Amino acid sequence: MTNQIVKMTVNGEKKEILAEPRELLIYVLREKLGLSGAHVGCETSHCGACTVEIDGKSVKSCTMFAVQAEGAKITTIEGLGTPDNLHVLQENFKEHHGLQCGYCTPGMITRAHRLLQENPNPTEEDVRFGISGNICRCTGYQNIVKSILSAAAELNAAKEAAQ
Amino acid sequence: MITAAFEYHRPSDLAGALSVLEEHGDDARVIAGGHSLIPMMKLRMAEVPHLIDLQDIAGLKGITIEGGMVTIGAMTTQHELINNEALLSATPIIHEAALQIADPQVRYMGTIGGNVANGDPANDMPGLMQCLNANFTLEGPDGTRSVKAREFYEAAYMTELEDGEILTQITFSAVNAGYAYEKQKRKIGDYATAACGVLITKDGDKVATASIAMTNLSDVPVLSEAAGAALVGTSCDAAAIKAAVAAALEDIDPTEDNRGPVEFKMHVAGIIISRAIARAWSRA
Numbered sequence: 001m002t003n004q005i006v007k008m009t010v011n012g013e014k015k016e017i018l019a020e021p022r023e024l025l026i027y028v029l030r031e032k033l034g035l036s037g038a039h040v041g042c043e044t045s046h047c048g049a050c051t052v053e054i055d056g057k058s059v060k061s062c063t064m065f066a067v068q069a070e071g072a073k074i075t076t077i078e079g080l081g082t083p084d085n086l087h088v089l090q091e092n093f094k095e096h097h098g099l100q101c102g103y104c105t106p107g108m109i110t111r112a113h114r115l116l117q118e119n120p121n122p123t124e125e126d127v128r129f130g131i132s133g134n135i136c137r138c139t140g141y142q143n144i145v146k147s148i149l150s151a152a153a154e155l156n157a158a159k160e161a162a163q
Numbered sequence: 164m165i166t167a168a169f170e171y172h173r174p175s176d177l178a179g180a181l182s183v184l185e186e187h188g189d190d191a192r193v194i195a196g197g198h199s200l201i202p203m204m205k206l207r208m209a210e211v212p213h214l215i216d217l218q219d220i221a222g223l224k225g226i227t228i229e230g231g232m233v234t235i236g237a238m239t240t241q242h243e244l245i246n247n248e249a250l251l252s253a254t255p256i257i258h259e260a261a262l263q264i265a266d267p268q269v270r271y272m273g274t275i276g277g278n279v280a281n282g283d284p285a286n287d288m289p290g291l292m293q294c295l296n297a298n299f300t301l302e303g304p305d306g307t308r309s310v311k312a313r314e315f316y317e318a319a320y321m322t323e324l325e326d327g328e329i330l331t332q333i334t335f336s337a338v339n340a341g342y343a344y345e346k347q348k349r350k351i352g353d354y355a356t357a358a359c360g361v362l363i364t365k366d367g368d369k370v371a372t373a374s375i376a377m378t379n380l381s382d383v384p385v386l387s388e389a390a391g392a393a394l395v396g397t398s399c400d401a402a403a404i405k406a407a408v409a410a411a412l413e414d415i416d417p418t419e420d421n422r423g424p425v426e427f428k429m430h431v432a433g434i435i436i437s438r439a440i441a442r443a444w445s446r447a
Contacts, residue, residue: 004171019402020168021168021169021170021214022166022167043236044205058268058271059271063197063198063201064272065201067171068194068218100429102262111267113371115267128268131267132352133265133269133351133352
């Protein structure tokens with residue numbers, strides 16, 4: 001099958017790539033755009049390590065063809081923070097030991113980011129339900145939940161201070 | 164995992180989608196949220212030489228509630244169903260059931276149309292649509308027809324949907340009834356070991372009507388008329404619930420799989436059905 005051009009906005013930058021229709025979005029992001037933050041975990045829609053944000057939705061990018069993202073706005077972990085300027089969620093994962101091996105973390109944080117956009121004041125239960133599509137095999141989730149709740153509190157405090 | 168190669172079509176209207184379907188026949192399939200179809204394609208259990216993406220067809224999206232009738236476009240996602248306030252007050256059982264489907268990421272993508280049209284006995288919406296006595300609108304090259312959810316499912320992945328047709332919308336009457344959708348699953352993201360939707364209306368202290376439908380307990384969703392009849396006229400006491408559960412269990416035919424042997428599934432089904440009835444009655 002022939003390649004086709006796919007245009008999308010990734011982390012605020014307009015991108016044009018050539019892809020076969022059967023290429024999954026996760027591989028286009030990682031191998032064609034060099035964004036290796038989103039990980040390939042199970043590759044079967046279960047683990048959430050490949051989670052990115054697409055037009056305001058948390059999506060497992062292993063379960064979407066890149067051509068389906070034509071015209072979409074995509075945010076990956078690279079679009080949230082940088083090593084010199086970590087996102088509040090990243091700071092809190094660091095502070096509260098929200099990761100051990102770190103493999104699930106990019107998916108966990110992009111998912112948490114969307115969750116806090118939709119629900120800035122989540123309860124612990126909201127957080128657990130909200131990240132239930134992301135699997136972590138190290139932490140037992142306790143510190144991930146703590147990190148997200150603490151990031152929410154910090155974001156809300158910053159918002160109040162700005163008003 | 165790499166799927167077999169295919170050509171990608173993204174029509175901007177339904178006529179465009181129908182014409183690609185007609186041109187390629189068996190070689191073409193529509194894709195909605197893709198969270199059933201893409202995994203099947205990755206496993207090479209589905210090969211689709213022509214994939215028709217419905218995402219640009221605006222007419223397939225949205226929820227309208229008018230004169231007591233609810234109409235839901237096939238491309239409406241589970242996430243949109245969950246977050247629609249008007250739907251929550253018109254027919255809250257949809258909210259309760261949709262929250263139990265898969266996980267958050269899947270609910271952002273998965274659509275009600277895909278869920279009902281795929282014919283997967285493990286999907287939750289088919290049983291729920293039977294419980295609600297919904298109608299499916301099917302559009303094809305020869306026009307539009309309507310099929311009752313209760314008559315749509317023939318066997319696993321076999322439905323009334325003909326080649327060349329697209330399921331475009333779902334309609335049902337808004338129901339002011341006690342409701343419950345109960346589901347037992349091994350973990351978030353798993354399909355039901357057993358699930359049951361119940362709607363009960365009350366006349367004084369007695370059950371006036373009862374609709375009871377089950378998910379993943381046969382190769383099709385099962386509406387148990389006998390179970391509903393066992394409740395009507397009773398005060399939904401323990402004896403009535405027991406009789407309804409017994410009737411419902413007569414109507415299902417679960418198979419052994421990695422969720423357990425048949426005996427276990429019947430046991431779980433009994434508990435789930437009885438909980439669903441009790442909770443629906445408590446809200447009636």
